[in-house]
Each structure stands twice: as structure tokens, then as C-alpha cells.
Amino acid sequence: MAARRLSSLLSRSLSSGSASKLLSQGRSVSRFSTAAASEELITPPVHIEYTKHLINGQFVDSASGKTFPTYDPRTAEVIAHVAEGDAEDIDRAVAAARKAFDEGPWPKMSAYERSRILLRFADLVEKHSDELAALETWNNGKPFEQAAHSELPMLVRLFRYYAGWADKIHGLTVPADGPYHVQTLHEPIGVAGQIIPWNFPLLMFTWKVGPALACGNTIVLKTAEQTPLTALYVAKLFQEAGLPPGVLNIVSGYGPTAGAALASHMDVDKVAFTGSTDTGKIILELAAKSNLKPATLELGGKSPFIICEDADIDRAVELAHFALFFNQGQCCCAGSRTFVHERVYDEFLEKAKARALKRIVGDPFKKGVEQGPQIDSEQFQKVLRYIKSGIESTATLECGGERFGSKGYFIQPTVFSNVQDDMLIAQDEIFGPVQSILKFKELDEVVRRANATRYGLAAGVFTRNIDTANTLTRALRAGTVWVNCFDVFDAAIPFGGYKMSGIGREKGIYSLHNYLQVKAVVTPLKNPAWL
Template sequence: MATRRISSLLSRPFAASSLRSLGRNSSWSRGIYRFSTATATEEVITPPVQVEHTQLLINGQFVDAASGRTFPTLDPRTGEVIAHVAEGEDEDINRAVSAARKAFDEGPWPKMTAYERSRIIYRFADLLEKHNDEIAAIETWDNGKPYEQSAKVEIPMLTRLFRYYAGWADKIHGLTVPADGPYHVQTLHEPIGVAGQIIPWNFPLLMYAWKVGPALACGNAVVLKTAEQTPLSALYVSKLFHEAGLPPGVLNVISGFGPTAGAALASHMDVEKVAFTGSTDTGKIVLELAARSNLKKVTLELGGKSPFIVCEDADIDKAVELAHFALFFNQGQCCCAGSRTFVHENVYDEFIEKAKARAMKRVVGDPFKKGVEQGPQIDAEQLEKVLKYIRAGIECGATLETGGERFGTKGYFIQPTVFSNVEDGMPIATDEIFGPVQSILKFKDLDDVIRRANKSRYGLAAGVFTKNIETANTLMRALRVGTVWINCFDVFDAAIPFGGYKMSGQGREKGIYSLSNYLQVKAVVSPLKNPAWL
């Protein structure tokens, strides 16, 4: 059993339902925590936490993998082992799907009233709120994101998302449809069955909520595969779900690797729907496996290379701060990060100097230390990938304004990095880096930036910073992306749909649109004996 000891505790976190607080009026944007990147002077805020669950969760019980194998999950601050976790493979996926199948076909979950289901989900949300600090500590320990981000923003948002879906559970209903003839026609919205879900490592618990929440609200059973880098928090909170009264087999959690557990889940003949969040290349594999098996329904939330457009009329100081947040938030490990910063040529030089200065003030360090803005990348592989892109940027002729190297010698930290004079064809402008690397490009006018912003295989999100409503409206309509944030960024309210155009995926998550991912529509037609009542 692995343990983190107490140094000191944060006060209870404020309620937060979206990341907009970080982008607009929080201490991150006000600059309270802006110290040298070399130092964070505040006390360590590690709360008490123990890793209690490292087995697979199948049919309501924690069990070893069928093979008995385990794999290490690492602390990205140090590269040291936190715990050894059961390694699920094909046989474990079979066991989990069998449990989910039985829970859906024979168990109480899809048969109980929608109100009863909503009460269980509400109780789960209450437990999330009660255990906020412990959950946040596990998330930070296994992922590396700042504890203040986990405790004050992400876990409260997790709680809000489940309350949102609890509210939907008893409001899912069909329609009465007029027909051209003496018939009564109605539609039923029914759960799809067993849902397979594969979540990433950058926001483990938020992605857990985006997928598990709507699936269970609609009455489905779930087999969830966690990312091998971050298996711990999903196991912890799933135990709380069962404490809230979730019947056995309704939610099963498998820790394992993509080529084994992930592929087995995506191709399983007894899974009716699969949802995946991750890279575009892996998303293609998931889609192919699903099609080859039983044509199961698929939703994909994939990569991005989002443009962040700073117009000539922008307040430069505010634009710099928001663009900084849009890129560097979560160590740059965000699929919708504003990773192509387009700045109008008339304000470009001023923007570069201020963006460089802001990056140099960013606090990098131990994410359990108060005031730290940027923790480590997730693992050694991601660290080397980011450094490789930085080297490519230099080799292609972009100007390295600041950063560009590993930070420290222990763990997976990277200096906040800013490039100017970036051209559209450079790898740092075309590829999803998934790290703290800001690429700043120059544009002439709206036609120029629209054409260049849309010339990407991705279409997940975009940011627009302008005072002109006509400019905002033009860009809002012209940009081929799933989300456009105007004078804000990373606003992830529970009701706002999220998803991409082009190779950024298919389908939408969150909000009312996510429910259709987990429902079948059945038409019921019966004759009317007395047509006079039509």
C-alpha cells in the first residue's frame, strides 16, 4: 500500500462548474501566483491519501487480472512507482462484458424507475463532494496536474457533471407522432445496452464523467477502460459509486493497455456502443475494430490544433493572458489547446514580447506545492515527444523566444516554451504537440486568418479575441470547428456540447446531445378503431 503523508491541507474548495474561472477572474489570470519559473515559495499542500484499489472492478468486486499480471503506475514528478495495478487483457474484458450484459439483461438497473436511478447518481455526487480532497490528491499524484487545479476546479466539476446527468435520468422520453392514417404512433427512447468506454490520461476523471454520466442516466451498463498512465482515480470513485447503491455489474473498470484491453473492448461482439477519447490515429483503429465486429455505434473525441486568433483591436494585455492560459493550461496536455496563436501583424511584435515575459513568469514545479501553475508531463515518452517538437521548431527556422529545454533533472518537467516567426507548414504549427509549447503566427486580415485557420486536418475548437461584434460573428461562422470561444477559452459547462469537425472526431459529449449516444429510438404503431378521433 502506497501512502502520501500530510504536510498541510487546503481549505475546502469553492464550487466550480467549468474551467472559465481559470480563464477570466481566478488567481491564475490575476497573476497572484506569478513567480520565477525556478521557484515556488509556498508550502506543500499534500493532503492525506492512500492507494487502496489497484485491482480490476468486475461485477461490483475488486479482483485480480485473470493472468495475475500487474503493471506500475508512476509518479510523473519523480518517475517513481506509486503502485502496481492489475493488467486487464482479453479474458478480463470478457468477464467484465459478461457482468455488464447480465446486469443489463437481468439486473434491476434498466428496469428500475428513472427517478430511482437519478437518486443513486445524486448520492454518488454527494460522495464525490465529501471526498473532494482525497480524489484530487490521487488525480494529481497519478497525473501530475497542480493540486489546486484538481481540488478547486476539476473535482467540483466532476461532481457538477454527475448532478447534471442525475437530473436528466427521469426526463428522457419519446414523442407522439402524427401519422397519415388511422394509427397511433409513439417513439420510445431506450438504453442501447452495454457501452464500452475508453478514456485518456490528461483529464481522467472529467472524461470518466463525460462518458459514464450519460450512459448510466440512460439506463445502460458500462465497461470502462482507463488509460494505463492514470488508472487510480477511476477505481477510487467507482468504489464510491457502489457505496451510493449502484447494482453490481452496471459499472466495470478495467486497467490495461490499448492493444490488448482496448482492442478487445472495441471489437467485442456483446458491446453495442463504444466511446473513445484520445489521439486521432488510435481513434481510427477503434472505429475500424468496431466496424469489423458488429457495427457498434461509435463516438470519438480526438486530437486538435486549435487556432487562437488575436485581432488588431484586441486589448493586448488581456489577449496575452488568455492565449497563455489557452495553451499552457494542464501542461499543454489538452486536446483543444489554443496551440496555433494567430496574431494580427500590427500588434504582433508587442504580443510576442509580452507573451515571452508571461511565459518566463510561469511557475513550474511540484504540483503539490501551493502556487505552482505547471506540473510535469505525464511520462517519459510524452516528455521526449515534446522536446522532439521543440527541436524541430528550431531546425525549421522558428525563433525560440524562451524555454525549449527540460526543467530540472528529476521527473518529466519542461520549461514553458514560446516560438515566434512560425510558418504554417512547420511541424509545430501542424501537429498536435500536447505540451507547453506556444507557436505564434502572424496574419494580415480576416480572409487570411480564416483560410489558414481552416487549413488543418483538425477542427476541434477555436478562440477569438476581439472587441468588434462583426469580426466575432464573421469568425464564429467561418471557422470549421466544434466550439468557438469568443473572448474566453476552455469554458466547459456541463450543458455545453463538445466535439469536433473533420479528424477531431464524431459525435458530441456533454449536454443534451450526449444522451443520444446511449439511446435507441423505437417506433411503436397501433391502429385506431375509430378514425373520427384523429
């Protein structure tokens, strides 16, 4: 169900009728579609209630009294001022989580009762999904229809999935060579420090918090400074669901202060981070130098998307477009290296360019809009610098390449052809709406080139040949390979990377392993004759 919901935007666009209808609803401006199906505008919230840290069940100011602004990426205007946490606030939050774990009811509560609280929380999220989707769009810039119809249902589904796991975590009995009874216990690891990114604030909150709570841990979570608002909102819903004080603590702030303090804290038993590879290295070093705490890292990617010569080109174009441009290109697993077989390259390129030109860019609160703004000025300028490097190389700019509109952080959907493997746009994670199309001839060649990257998060394959699909899925060095689909994120499907794309897996049963300790208990048998 969740996988179908998250890919529903793609499914609708792959239908030729619905795609034609959607594209005909925009009006052409600067060769790109803008506005949307209608001028209907969903009004964002006008009052932000939760801007303080959540520590030990209370919303509190920063110890320093400092705040920082959070912005609307559509306009670059300030939405609200949020409490700015630093090491002292992290200390307070960790102390609350430590006490809640060591003395509080959560780890000692029956797993069934923990499950019921998670289910109540999921029900509350479902009840408030419209407000949450509007807040997510306002703070992040993603299309409201994406947030409301794909991401919020996935959040609900994921928490119900983890609620189902809570009372099914158990150990084993182990045969031993001798008169001993041996059993293993799977116990919560303790206080989990979690740091989430800005591209999918609510979903990344879920990927981190869901399994940690299901296993009985307590949490200190640092939001991304760009998008702190929705995590604070759902924290209040957790309180309504009956989560005891101190079990979930949320501190907003910057990486070098609050984030570093959390990763290096001696009383944090485990750290989980999603973000860039460079920051992941810092997190891992801080975790090791403090108390050698284990780290789960979900980092960057430069995913190959391979279009084979037998592909249905129209479907391949739409899928490759979705794989790259979804969420303004701000996906760690985006199919940002589109490899196309030389026999279908020209046809694919022509249609890929036409599709990008028809992409509906505009206010994410308007119906039918496919692409909103980039998250902030820093990311906006970074993407434009990569586009400039592509233009200055021997790649061909097919369309786009400039800002869209006169305010906010909108960028035209951009397509480059004749891209070579050694170009920056083919090597670096751009994290924006920039599609690089490369040509290949042989299967062995494209495997070698696809794997010639420091990343290994995901890959896509489009072919009608089962032998080709089997060959590529086994040869590609990536944590996820999608065949004739992309960005399918079911609650039970593990996600994580090879190489410098990270350590560990999230979602599914694999995510539980990140938050459990295994204890062996050995007891002598008094009467071994009964063995």
C-alpha cells in the first residue's frame, strides 16, 4: 500500500491520458510550464504554535535564549523564529532521555502497550494530515499534493508497521556443547541520538523515530535547521498519544553546535544520521572519539539509471524524468546519471527534453504543480554553480539552466546531453533538477561506468529482457536496484548504501537491528541426564 502511494505520482504520469491532461493544464512561460491545473491555492497555516525545544515533555526556550529564522523557500520570507539549541540544550535533552530510559516506564512497559501508543500516534497523524502537509510544504517547498497524497500516508503506514513490530522482538534459544541452557535477549540500546535532513523532514523523522521507539529506546532528535517545524508539530501529537515525558526529545539548531554535541555526547548510546557524505564522516569520527557509539549513516548518492536498447522509450522517458526531478531533484537516490543505449539515445534525448520543457513549475500550494523551489539560497546557488560547470564543459545544455521567476529559489528543469563521466555534473551529487544524459554501447561497459563512483545508494534499470535485468541487478554496486520502476519505498523494503553512501539499513526488519543489543544468557543445567 505505502509503495503504491509513494509512486502514485509516477503512476498517474505514466498514463498517456492523464499525462496529456496534466500537461495541457499549464500555460507556457519562458518555454516552461507554470501555474497549474487551476489557480486554486491552498492556504498555508498563518500561526505557528510549536517553535521551542521539546525536552522532558515540555516545550522550552534555548538555554541561551537564542532563536534563528526559518524560511518559506517560495519567497525567501521568514515564517517563524525557532529556538536555537547548542551543547547546553543537548545536555538537558540527553539527561531527560537518560532518565526516561534508566528510570522511566518506556523500556519496562509491555511491548504491546508501546505498540498501542504508536498506533494512537499514527491515528492522530492521519487526523491532522492536511495541516501537516501544508506545514511541510510551507517550510520545505515541496508540492502540497506530494506531501498530502504520498508522504503523509507513508508516514502513517510506517508507524503502523513499526507498531506491529514492537511486540514481536524476541531472542532465541541456542544449543550448546555441554549441560547449559543458552538464550539470547534482544534489548533496547539506550539513548539514541538522531539527526535528520531537510529534504523529507517528516519521512526521515519516521525512519528514525519509528524503529527506535518500537525497540524501547529513548531519543534525542536534532531537526535540520532549514525545516524544524513539522517535527515539533508531530511531537505534540506523540504527547497526545500517551508517550511518557523524556522518551522523545527534540532540539532544533545547527550542525556544528547542536549536531556535533549530540554525536559526541558520552551519554548517547547510538547515533543515526541522514545527510551528506562529508557530514557523515564528521558524525562517524565524533561518535568514535567519544564513547565508540555505533552509527547508522544514510548518505549521498549519484545513482545510475540505465535505459537499455529494448526499452519502451515513452515509458522510459517518463520514469527517468520522475527518477531525477521528483522532489525538485532533492533526493539522495535520484537517478542523476541517465545512461541511454546508443541505438535509442537520440529518440530518448528528444523526448526527455520535451518532457522537461512541459514540467509544471510554480507555487507548490497550487494544484497540479510538479516542481516547487529548492530549499534555500545556499542550495539554490550550489545547483546554479553545477549548471554553470556543465555549460562550461563540452556537455550540451538542451533546456533550462537558469532560475525560474524573480523571487524564491525556483530553478528551471535542466537537461544536459553529451555528458562525459569525468564532468562534475556526472560525478558530484547536485541535489537539484539537473538531468545528465550519457550514452553507452555495451552492457559490460555501462556496468563498469555505473560502478565508477564513490557512491552506491541506488540504481535503476529499464529493460524488457529478464536476463539483462538479472545481470545488472547483480553487477551494480548499490543498496537498492529498481527494475522498471523507481523510488518505490514500501515500509518493509530496506534502504541504505554501499561504499560512501552509508552504513546500515533503514526501514523493514533491518532497521530494528540498529536499535537493539544482543545479550547471551548461559545457565548450567542441574541434571544433564535429561538432555
